[in-house]
Amino acid sequence: MTxxxxxxxxxxxxxxxxxxxxxxxxFTLELEPEDGGDIPPFATxxxxxxxxxxxxxxxxxxxxxxxxxxxxVHTTRAVGTVSRAMRELKPDDVIGVRGPFGSHxxxxxxxxxxxxxxxxxxxxxxxxxxxxxxxxQREKYGKAVLLYGARTPxxxxxxxxxxxxxxxxxxxxxxxxxxxxxxxxxxxxxxTQLISRAPFDPRNTVAMVCxxxxxxxxxxxxxxxxxxxxxDIYVSMERNMKCAVxxxxxxxxxxNFVCKDGPVFQYSQMKGLxxxxxx
Amino acid sequence: xxxxxxxxxEHPFFKGLKPEYLQLVTGCASNVRFDTGVYxxxxxxxxxxxxxxxxxxxxxxxxxxxxxxxxxxTIEAGEVMGWSWLFPPxxxxxxxxxxxxxxxxxxxxxxxxxxxxxxxxxxxxxxxxVAVIMMDRLQATRIRLLDIYSKSPGGKVSYPSR
Numbered sequence: 378m379t380x381x382x383x384x385x386x387x388x389x390x391x392x393x394x395x396x397x398x399x400x401x402x403x404f405t406l407e408l409e410p411e412d413g414g415d416i417p418p419f420a421t422x423x424x425x426x427x428x429x430x431x432x433x434x435x436x437x438x439x440x441x442x443x444x445x446x447x448x449x450v451h452t453t454r455a456v457g458t459v460s461r462a463m464r465e466l467k468p469d470d471v472i473g474v475r476g477p478f479g480s481h482x483x484x485x486x487x488x489x490x491x492x493x494x495x496x497x498x499x500x501x502x503x504x505x506x507x508x509x510x511x512x513x514q515r516e517k518y519g520k521a522v523l524l525y526g527a528r529t530p531x532x533x534x535x536x537x538x539x540x541x542x543x544x545x546x547x548x549x550x551x552x553x554x555x556x557x558x559x560x561x562x563x564x565x566x567x568x569t570q571l572i573s574r575a576p577f578d579p580r581n582t583v584a585m586v587c588x589x590x591x592x593x594x595x596x597x598x599x600x601x602x603x604x605x606x607x608x609d610i611y612v613s614m615e616r617n618m619k620c621a622v623x624x625x626x627x628x629x630x631x632x633n634f635v636c637k638d639g640p641v642f643q644y645s646q647m648k649g650l651x652x653x654x655x656x
Numbered sequence: 657x658x659x660x661x662x663x664x665x666e667h668p669f670f671k672g673l674k675p676e677y678l679q680l681v682t683g684c685a686s687n688v689r690f691d692t693g694v695y696x697x698x699x700x701x702x703x704x705x706x707x708x709x710x711x712x713x714x715x716x717x718x719x720x721x722x723x724x725x726x727x728x729x730t731i732e733a734g735e736v737m738g739w740s741w742l743f744p745p746x747x748x749x750x751x752x753x754x755x756x757x758x759x760x761x762x763x764x765x766x767x768x769x770x771x772x773x774x775x776x777x778x779x780x781x782x783x784x785x786v787a788v789i790m791m792d793r794l795q796a797t798r799i800r801l802l803d804i805y806s807k808s809p810g811g812k813v814s815y816p817s818r
Contacts (some may be wrong), residue, residue: 391672493791498805528805555800557715557727565715565730567799570792589804595795 385622388428388473390459394448399534401501404456404464405429406442407448411471416446420481421506421614422585426621427451428473429466433459436618438503438635439477444513444650452534454500474597478621480641482507483611487583491519493605497526498566498587501534503613503640504587508542515547520640522549522575526592528556530561549576566591566602569599577605586644587613594651597644609645631656660685660761667708667761669736669785677778678699689715689759696752699737705749705762706738712758716750725751729793739786779795 391408391647398404406427410416419425419439425472428434435457441450455464462515466472486505492511496504511521523542527533533558543550553564562570568588586593593612600610616628616635623637631650650656661682664670671677690696690712699704699719707714713732717725728750730736740748742765771778 405811430689526801526805532805553730555803555805561727563730564713564732565727570796574734591802592804595799644681 385475385478385511388426388475390471391449391474393468393626394583396464396466398415399452400532403452403534404455405450405452406463406466407450409448410473414548415478416449416596418446419443419477421484421510422478422503423479424503424621424640425449425451425474425476426618427459427463428475428598429459430471430473432462434462434473434475434619435459436478436615436621438613438640440505440527442513443506444509444597452499454499475621477525478636480600480639481521481615482641483583484510484637486583487518489519491522491525491532491582492575493526493537493572493582493584493600495568495572495584495586495588495600496619497592497596498532499534499608500586500592501525504585505535505538507585508538512542512545512548517650519581520549520577521547524568524571524575524596525550525552525555526571526588527552529556529558530563531558551575556647562586567595569595570587570595572599580606584610584611584640585613585641586610590614590651607645607648608643611641611646612647613640614642614647615640639645660687664708665760668734669708669789677764678776680695680775680778681763684764684771684779686762686764687759688762690754690757692757693755696754696758697748698751699748701748703740703746704737704754705770705777706736706741706765707760707762708738709733709735709759710759712754712760713756714758715755717753719749725753727797729767730755736789738765738811739790740788742769804811 390411392411393405394409396404421443424438426434427437433646437451437453440452452547453460453606455461459645494504494507503653511518523641525600553566553571557565582605584605597610616630618636619625628635659682661678665678665681678783681785694787711733713725714731772782
């Protein structure tokens with residue numbers, strides 16, 4: 378490995394293998410190192426800084442299988458200058474990648490316990506790697522429950538995988554939408570309403586939650602109401618990140634740097650901060 | 657003969673209710689089944705019952721001219737459906753369409769109201785339990801009103817883009 382590759386501030390060149398449109402404003406990028414080398418190992422929940430040369434750099438969680446490192450997979454939503462430019466990428470285009478960075482989902486701590494994965498909207502992307510891991514190491518976990526909420530049926534991310542996971546006898550997959558359209562025959566309601574329906578032992582559960590901050594807040598409150606200890610609930614936070622290594626301070630949230638101390642936090646660390654207007 | 661009392665005692669809605677009240681409530685209960693596509697009740701009809709769902713899924717719908725029926729929410733196994741039986745004018749505000757074969761315990765609202773009037777402690781217990789369901793549904797509705805997964809004006813998302 379060269380000196381440059383060790384420098385967390387130095388992007389490595391990756392070539393786009395594939396750009397897949399998931400839902401109207403959300404797409405998945407598959408990348409491989411331009412030099413054909415290895416992709417650094419990553420843990421579930423970590424993120425990379427993706428750099429469109431001449432446009433800018435943004436943090437995006439890794440949404441691929443941690444056991445299958447190639448290609449490097451990211452799913453994101455086209456909402457800003459960089460992500461919109463990213464959506465226009467074509468196979469063979471080159472972008473810069475720094476990472477992986479940040480904390481990871483507590484998959485080791487969850488061993489021997491029931492696992493509840495609660496995702497809202499594109500929040501499923503950073504949790505997909507947990508699903509891959511739990512499915513591949515199924516014997517290590519108790520009940521495995523995925524609770525997923527989307528805006529409408531047309532906004533359901535990774536639809537084919539959700540359908541596949543539903544066929545597993547040892548997974549409980551619940552999907553709900555805020556607004557039903559067309560011939561939708563599934564559940565209608567917010568993701569928090571799925572918590573009371575799901576089969577898990579709240580005293581022996583680790584819950585991992587990702588989605589809009591307000592969704593995470595209410596989901597965590599509902600999990601606590603069901604009896605899950607605050608310490609057993611984890612959330613993935615997002616703030617404006619620049620350096621990704623805890624130097625610049627852009628992502629400071631209370632006493633934490635989201636890039637370095639997070640993005641995955643124990644909910645007990647976040648609970649008091651989420652309702653503070655001043656931060 | 658087996659009664660519905662043990663099933664009612666196990667249901668979260670009646671959990672912890674005094675045995676003598678449970679016995680009174682059981683007198684107003686019956687087992688019901690509905691096939692897919694059936695309307696258990698329709699908007700505007702007299703609300704004489706409410707349901708504890710044991711299995712299945714029911715869509716609560718509201719009818720809008722030129723749009724047809726719109727699903728507001730689904731009620732599923734383990735949940736309670738209906739509070740119109742408790743408040744005048746005792747009419748359903750929504751329609752309930754079965755979307756998965758459903759088994760439920762139906763509770764006769766007129767019967768329960770009469771028992772609650774006769775014994776206000778029982779009436780208070782029922783009111784308190786229905787209020788919790790109303791609060792939960794109101795809270796869920798508030799979250800949906802926030803439209804948390806949408807893009808805010810100007811193209812920015814109101815939640816993480818990753």
